[in-house]
Amino acid sequence: MKSIIEIKESLINQLKNKKANTNYFLGLIDDYVWYFNQEKEMQEDIKARGRHYRAKSASGYLIDKENESLKNAVIFNKQKLAILKQLGLTIENVIPDDADDEM
Secondary structure (H helix, E strand, O other), X not given: XXXXXXXXXXXXXXHHXXXXXXXXXXXXXXXXXXXXXXXXXXXXXXXXXXXXXXXXXXXXXXXXXEOHHHHHHHHHHHHHHHHHHHHOOXXXXXXXXXXXXXX
């Protein structure tokens, strides 16, 4: 698995290749990184607490609650995909990271 630093560098390189590495789009990459990190935190919480966990209700009874990290992870992932769409980065137009090495 690539580190977030490698992913960020790859996204920046994609913008450079498209001659679109403007402050606005670079800012979107920073947003992408933020959502990436948030999603990873949600995944760690799900691993630690599970999809459901026991909690006390307002009336003091133990109940099973759905881990909100499930819903949040999906939201963060959707935001990441929306950012990639805004950047115009899809599998149809991506330039491989090692393409610079071949030139």
